[in-house]
Amino acid sequence: MSAKPLTLEQQNWLKANATLPAIFLFVLLTILCGMFACLFTGLRENLPFIIFLAVSGLLMLAVLAATSLHIYNNLMDLRSGTAQVLEARLAHKRHTSRSPKTFYAEFEGIGSVIIMGDVYETLEEGKIYRVAYSPKTRRGWEIDALP
Known part of the structure; x- marks a missing residue:
């Protein structure tokens, strides 16, 4: 297992996915109070x-x-500053049926990783790939086929 530094774009993605829910959390806490x-x-x-207030609370x-938990996972991946890089065989791929679709790739030894739709289309089950991903958020940053 190796690691590579997160790009600025990847860091910004993690920041946005920690900041926006934090704002939501602040509003929710205000309503709860x-x-x-x-x-x-x-x-x-x-x-x-x-009873209504208790159940709503x-x-x-x-x-x-x-x-x-979502905020914590994004901040931990951001704090590490690196993506883990592993070579693994693609066991299978799937996507959700609801819109917008979320695409997943299941790798042996890694587990399920969230990927982009354009990457999803190029993946072939059974092939070995070099996968760069963030372990807490399970976000696949780069997936390259190996010869």
């Missing part, structure tokens, strides 16, 4: 509203946890 402020100020007699906490 407002909901619980309503809960503790004078609405104690309205049981259905209290729990759902928002779940979203908060998932968003925090």
Whole structure:
């Protein structure tokens, strides 16, 4: 296993994917604080509203946890400053059916990596590739076929 430095474009991609969810997280926390402020100020007699706020709060906490994990993974890949480079055989490739499509390549010894659509079209199952990817976000940066 070797490593190569992330390009400026790759670093910017990781920054954007950490920053935008952080803004979303701030807005979500503001709403969550407002909901619980309503809960503790004078609405104690309205049981259905209290139940609604409690369930909504729990759902928002779940979203908060998932968003925090997403931000953490992007920041850890950005902090390392490098992409891991491995040679691996492509086991299979797949994509989601919903729009916009997300493309995945499953490599032996690496696992599932998210790739771009144009790269997806060129991959052949069973061939060996040199894969440069970020381990936390599972983003495939460069995939080159080996002879």
